[in-house]
Amino acid sequence: MHSDRGTSRRVPTGLILGVVLVALAFTVRALSPAFAGWGLPDRAQDTITLALSVIIESAPFVFLGILLSTVVQVWLPHGFITRFLPRQPVLRRASISLLGMFFPVCECGNVPLARGFMVGGFTVPESITFLLAAPILNPVTIITTHQAFGFSDGILITRIVAGFVIANVIGWLYSRHPNPDSLLTRTFSASCAVPDAPGDEHLGHEGHGHAPGRRPGRIERSVDLFTRETAVIMPALFIGSLIAALTQVFVPRSVLLALGSNPVWSVLAMMALAFIVAVCSNVDAFFVLSFGSTFMPGGIASFLTFGAMIDVKMLALMRTTFTTRALVQITALVALMSAAAGLLVNYVA
Amino acid sequence: MWRKGTSRTAVPRQDRQHLSRRDKLAGYLAERWRGIGLSLVIVVATIWLGVTGQLGLYIHPRYFIFTTVMAVLGLAFVVASFIFRTPAAREPESEGSPSAGRRTLVLGGSALLLAVAAVTVLALPPATLTSATATQREVNSGGLDSEAAASDAAALVGNGDYERLSVKEWVSLLAQSEDPALYADKTAKITGFVLPDAADPENVFYVARFVVTCCAVDAQPIGVAVYQPGWQADYDTDDWVQVTGTFVSNPSVRSADTLAVLPTTIEPVDQPSDPYVY
Known part of the structure; x- marks a missing residue:
């Protein structure tokens, strides 16, 4: 950091410290069941189990998202991805909404990836388009949705088309915004402004964050990025999962299920369910399949469209990057268009 | 414990900026260790559950391999982050960033979250869902x-x-x-x-x-x-x-x-x- 002398000499100290901490964590984990038996009340216990299941399920995708984001920011040449995209804004966003085909990360992993894209030259509306489209327009989601529903009731087609349209319409709307950067949180704008990652070599100046005379290597920059991204994403993941778990434990699901056979209510109830269960878009088709007999197809289609883009956990994750105001707008827009898609299926199809 | 390990390297040698040493330290500690701490907790828990065959209490078996592999990779990054000290350098750069009080609050919140996460994830016994x-x-x-x-x-x-x-x-x-x-x-x-x-x-x-x-x-x-x-x-x-x-x-x-x-x-x-x- 400020004094560069001794960096290499201290490496072993840090490594040893890290290894000791990890070993300590493993020891605590391995020994603690022996001292357990503090019987928690069922609801508290279930809240923990549910929150933990979301975290354990999502964390690998978050790590994968951060790693891919690191590849984009540190290992690929600057502008590598933007180079292949059309320049015309509408076509450009349309192409971006298909990028998920090459980055089949779950939606939680998309947040760090989208952050990486923004640092790497995407505009704010473009990254919103990516963030909304990628959970639906990716091979894993399409395959699992097809496995679950085939082509019955137009559910698969509705999901794909609605995902594409919603992401592009919202991207277009925000491209009309006079100052799209104001949609970002201050902290994230600041980190975009620090050209620490991709610009370094090309612009030929020293990164701001580093002492003169020493430029960190790629591995070091990757680890640095991991540290900074997890500092932002992991708290959001933990808090979002806790909120999702609390909602699960305290809001009876039967209330929602009672609404299943009405064309309008089935759509709204399924969107509410999607919002609170926060299942990954890769597998939500299997989850919602079990409601197929209770709910009308439009409700299912809305669930699959809305839930992939927005839910409690995603909002917590997206809040790391976007202002609350922007998220309220995006959520409202996605909800309205998803509901429209569902109603269309219920009344027309 | 993570605090002890870092404070030695964290404090700038001399105050070059208007923010006090303490504020900078607070901001630095939160930014530097919050994500790594939470990641450490979750990867250790995941690997332990995987090794002891209890991942099934939380996730579907089709994810076992992917989850374990990513946890090991995450662990590698967590350990590596102890080796490099560059992230420390970034913190004092952010001028006009949160006030001193806010920084202390962020540090307090981060420490609380990490403590709660460590206790619930590492110390509580794994459990299945109940009738509740x-x-x-x-x-x-x-x-x-x-x-x-x-x-x-x-x-x-x-x-x-x-x-x-x-x-x-x-x-x-x-x-x-x-x-x-x-x-x-x-x-x-x-x-x-x-x-x-x-x-x-x-x-x-x-x-x-x-x-x-x-x-x-x-x-x-x-x-x-x-x-x-x-x-x-x-x-x-x-x-x-x-x-x-x-x-x-x-x-x-x-x-x-x-x-x-x-x-x-x-x-x-x-x-x-x-x-x-x-």
Whole structure:
């Protein structure tokens, strides 16, 4: 950091410290069941189990998202991805909404990836388009949705088309915004402004964050990025999962299920369910399949469209990057268009 | 402990900026260790669950390999982050960033979150879901891919080996047909946890399991109704039992289930190592 002398000499100290901490964590984990038996009340216990299941399920995708984001920011040449995209804004966003085909990360992993894209030259509306489209327009989601529903009731087609349209319409709307950067949180704008990652070599100046005379290597920059991204994403993941778990434990699901056979209510109830269960878009088709007999197809289609883009956990994750105001707008827009898609299926199809 | 390890390297040698040393340290500690600390907690827990075969308490088996591999990779990054110290340098750069009070607050919040996470994730014993969640989600209202489950069940029925049918398979058979004649000569031997029937809790309980499609958060309770007046004297909700008996028209007038098992034996059993069904 400020004094560069001794960096290499201290490496072993840090490594040893890290290894000791990890070993300590493993020891605590391995020994603690022996001292357990503090019987928690069922609801508290279930809240923990549910929150933990979301975290354990999502964390690998978050790590994968951060790693891919690191590849984009540190290992690929600057502008590598933007180079292949059309320049015309509408076509450009349309192409971006298909990028998920090459980055089949779950939606939680998309947040760090989208952050990486923004640092790497995407505009704010473009990254919103990516963030909304990628959970639906990716091979894993399409395959699992097809496995679950085939082509019955137009559910698969509705999901794909609605995902594409919603992401592009919202991207277009925000491209009309006079100052799209104001949609970002201050902290994230600041980190975009620090050209620490991709610009370094090309612009030929020293990164701001580093002492003169020493430029960190790629591995070091990757680890640095991991540290900074997890500092932002992991708290959001933990808090979002806790909120999702609390909602699960305290809001009876039967209330929602009672609404299943009405064309309008089935759509709204399924969107509410999607919002609170926060299942990954890769597998939500299997989850919602079990409601197929209770709910009308439009409700299912809305669930699959809305839930992939927005839910409690995603909002917590997206809040790391976007202002609350922007998220309220995006959520409202996605909800309205998803509901429209569902109603269309219920009344027309 | 993580604080002790870092403070030595964190404090700038001399104050070059208007922010006080303490504020910078607060901001630095939060930014530098919050994500790494939480990642460490979750990767250690994941790897431990994987090694001890308990990941199934939280996620579907199809994710076991991916989750474990990513956790090991995450662990490598966590350890590597202890080697490099560059992130420290970035913090004092952010001029016009949060005020001193805000920084201290952020550090306090981060430390609290990390402490809570460490205790709940690393110190509490892993647990399966309880009936508290089951009562929030209507029994047999979903969770089964009924066609696939029914064809599995049909295959087993073909063998005539009814005692091998699980809760899941009986539930999917019952979803196909509730004709008492079909079940008259068949003995069920099923294992699950005790879940009172909301409509008639004195006389009927379910031998229940959770069906998981992705992770425990989407668990749906399924169950076979058992008619046993006064069962509460012998069993508690959430006890794991093995029930043997035959199907009859449900004598309970309030219960919504047409058929119920009239038990010949109810034996307490240990919770299976894989409590969920998929």
